[in-house]
Amino acid sequence: MSEGDPMNEQKPDLSRAYKVLSLTAIATFLVSLDTSIVVVAKNTIQADLGHPNLLTWVFSGYSIAYAAGLLTAGRFADVNGRKRSFLRGLAIFSFGSVLCGLAPSAGLLIVARLIQATGGAQLTPASLALVLPEFPVEKRTVAIGIWGAVGGLAAAAGPSAGGLLVDVLSWRWLFFINVPFCVFTLIVGARILHESKDPSATKHVDLVGTALGFPGVALVTLSIVQSGDWGWIDARTFGALLGGLALLAAFVKRCSSVADPLLDLSLFKLPFVVAANLSGLFFSIGFLGMWLLNTQWLQAIWHYSPAKSGLAIAPGPVTAALLAAPMGRVAVRWGHARVLMVGAALLSFGTVMFSITIQPHPNYVTGLLPWMILTGAGVGCSMSTLSAAASAFLPPARFAMGSALNTTMRQVGSALGAALAGSMVVSTTRIIQKAVMTKTPPVFTTAAFHDYDMAWRTMAAIYLFAGIVMLTLFRKPTDEQMKAAGQVSFVD
Numbered sequence: 284m285s286e287g288d289p290m291n292e293q294k295p296d297l298s299r300a301y302k303v304l305s306l307t308a309i310a311t312f313l314v315s316l317d318t319s320i321v322v323v324a325k326n327t328i329q330a331d332l333g334h335p336n337l338l339t340w341v342f343s344g345y346s347i348a349y350a351a352g353l354l355t356a357g358r359f360a361d362v363n364g365r366k367r368s369f370l371r372g373l374a375i376f377s378f379g380s381v382l383c384g385l386a387p388s389a390g391l392l393i394v395a396r397l398i399q400a401t402g403g404a405q406l407t408p409a410s411l412a413l414v415l416p417e418f419p420v421e422k423r424t425v426a427i428g429i430w431g432a433v434g435g436l437a438a439a440a441g442p443s444a445g446g447l448l449v450d451v452l453s454w455r456w457l458f459f460i461n462v463p464f465c466v467f468t469l470i471v472g473a474r475i476l477h478e479s480k481d482p483s484a485t486k487h488v489d490l491v492g493t494a495l496g497f498p499g500v501a502l503v504t505l506s507i508v509q510s511g512d513w514g515w516i517d518a519r520t521f522g523a524l525l526g527g528l529a530l531l532a533a534f535v536k537r538c539s540s541v542a543d544p545l546l547d548l549s550l551f552k553l554p555f556v557v558a559a560n561l562s563g564l565f566f567s568i569g570f571l572g573m574w575l576l577n578t579q580w581l582q583a584i585w586h587y588s589p590a591k592s593g594l595a596i597a598p599g600p601v602t603a604a605l606l607a608a609p610m611g612r613v614a615v616r617w618g619h620a621r622v623l624m625v626g627a628a629l630l631s632f633g634t635v636m637f638s639i640t641i642q643p644h645p646n647y648v649t650g651l652l653p654w655m656i657l658t659g660a661g662v663g664c665s666m667s668t669l670s671a672a673a674s675a676f677l678p679p680a681r682f683a684m685g686s687a688l689n690t691t692m693r694q695v696g697s698a699l700g701a702a703l704a705g706s707m708v709v710s711t712t713r714i715i716q717k718a719v720m721t722k723t724p725p726v727f728t729t730a731a732f733h734d735y736d737m738a739w740r741t742m743a744a745i746y747l748f749a750g751i752v753m754l755t756l757f758r759k760p761t762d763e764q765m766k767a768a769g770q771v772s773f774v775d
Contacts, residue, residue: 300417302475304426307410308433309468310373313461314403315434317380318346318697319441319571322578324454324589331454332389341389343509345396346701350694351501352404355493357687358545360409366478369413370469372405377465383458399458407434408687411674413476425611427671434690436607436666440600442578446593492545495534500691502527507698510706547684550677556685558756559673560692562623565749566665567696569742572704573634573658576738577651579708585645595647599659606663611671619672620757626664627750631743633657638739643732661746669693672757700742707738 321328321341328341360368379399386392411430418426448456506524513520538544550556574596581592614622633654641650673689708731 297418297422299475300414300422300426303417304414304429306468306472306475307369307414308430309464310369310376310406311410311430311434312437313464314349314376314407315437316441316444317399317403317458317461318349318694319574320445320448320457321345322442322445322575324445324449324457327449327454327589328389328392332386332392340393341396342701343505343698344393345400346694346698347501347504348397348400349404350504350691350698351497352401353408353687353691353694354496354500354546356405357408357684358489359405360412361480361684364478364480365409365412366472366476368409369406369476370472372402372407372409373465373469373472375399375402376406377462377469378402380458380461380465384455384462395458407690408684411686412479415674416479417477425615425671427611427667427674429608429611429667430670434666434670436600436604436662440597442574443593443597443600446589446591450588450590489537489541489543489545492534492537492541495530495537496545499527499530499534500695502530504695504698507695507702510702515706546688550685550688553676554756554758555672555676556688558620558753558758559669560689561756562749562753563669563673563689564692564696565745565752566627566669567693568700568703569630569634569745569749570662570700571697572700572742572745573630573637573739575701575704576708576735576742577637577655580641580735584643595651596655598652599655599662602656602659603662603666606660607667610664611667614668614671619668620754622664623668623672623753624750626661626668627746627753628661629664630658630661630746631750633661634739634743634746638736672753676759703741704738707741708734 325341356368356372376399379395379397379402382395382398383392386395411427414426414430415423445457448454448460502523504527506520506527509523510517510520534546535548538546538548577596578592581587581595582589587595610622610626636654636657637651640646640654670689674685677685
């Protein structure tokens with residue numbers, strides 16, 4: 284078997300193709316699940332390990348390390364082998380999961396989460412690059428849609444799954460649950476996956492670019508994630524942001540001046556790449572912001588247990604799961620931009636309705652359930668469509684890089700959404716912190732409820748903007764645009 288794209292040399296076997304897709308989907312599901320599964324367990328982990336200030340890094344550290352590693356990991360996969368990168372990343376992620384479950388202190392838990400994220404960043408871009416060459420050209424867009432939907436649905440299902448595991452077993456099983464699935468995927472993957480590389484790539488990865496890009500993304504993400512705790516105008520926030528932007532500027536300059544860069548800047552000459560990545564960024568802001576707002580409302584205002592809040596949220600991910608695959612096929616026929624705009628409209632309307640109908644006292648059936656289903660439908664329209672759109676017309680040699688770029692943008696968006704949501708409900712956060720310190724029940728003010736109202740409406744506006752960006756900018760590339768971008772072929 285050649286080290287190029289194996290499916291270029293033989294007729295694709297759809298049965299095998301879907302086996303590869305299912306196998307890699309297990310890994311990407313677990314990595315995405317772990318971005319949100321700890322949301323409902325923060326209080327439980329704090330009660331066990333203490334150090335509330337440190338525990339914010341259980342979520343933040345994972346997000347930062349994952350986002351920072353994606354771009355460099357994508358190029359490493361292209362150069363050194365996608366199968367090798369996938370299996371190595373999966374092994375590291377599994378090892379980190381075991382360490383998380385065994386962690387005796389908050390500090391060691393954070394270190395283990397960083398190890399998890401490092402492994403996740405390695406396997407994610409490699410997984411899509413392993414999948415797509417297995418499919419015939421005409422079915423690749425559907426495969427991309429399914430792959431993207433799996434990751435998005437995992438992030439959405441995280442709070443539900445986490446709540447059940449925390450209440451039924453313990454918070455440590457948030458991480459132990461990954462291990463048997465990782466072991467299975469490692470064993471089967473070693474047997475059935477084909478190795479592939481970018482045939483045009485040199486044998487060396489640009490280490491200077493790595494030294495600029497990794498900390499650049501990390502510092503920008505750090506400034507976003509910590510803005511809620513430090514404050515948006517704090518010197519630390521500005522310092523991290525400016526330092527990160529300076530490194531990224533140097534990274535872009537480096538990529539424009541070397542023969543085999545970590546990030547192929549010519550991709551940005553393609554309108555569909557720009558549209559899908561910008562839209563993905565804003566969509567992820569609204570998506571994670573909304574999910575965190577809903578989860579916190581259920582636990583802080585309605586006093587739901589982690590398991591009960593997880594079950595309350597579950598209709599959203601279930602609806603999204605039912606719609607994701609069919610909407611991916613619809614997007615191929617009707618157009619990615621149109622389907623995403625429909626998803627954005629559903630999400631925007633449903634999120635506004637949260638703010639209108641939900642009450643301080645539990646009114647789940649009228650105030651939450653209908654809009655959870657409606658926003659789930661919006662997610663089902665959007666998640667698979669966004670992933671498919673980002674790589675829809677890329678040649679096989681750019682699958683890993685395109686996937687890494689899109690996932691990085693969405694991960695940074697998720698971090699920004701979490702920070703934005705947290706900063707907008709600061710009144711509620713302070714009330715909860717005071718209640719914990721004084722060991723008294725929280726008493727919520729009108730200001731706290733107003734914060735939630737404005738936060739939900741802000742997320743709704745961001746969803747609409749994501750849809751408008753896609754509808755305005757997304758276009759199938761012309762032959763001239765592909766040639767200008769240095770891409771001699773594209774998926775039709």
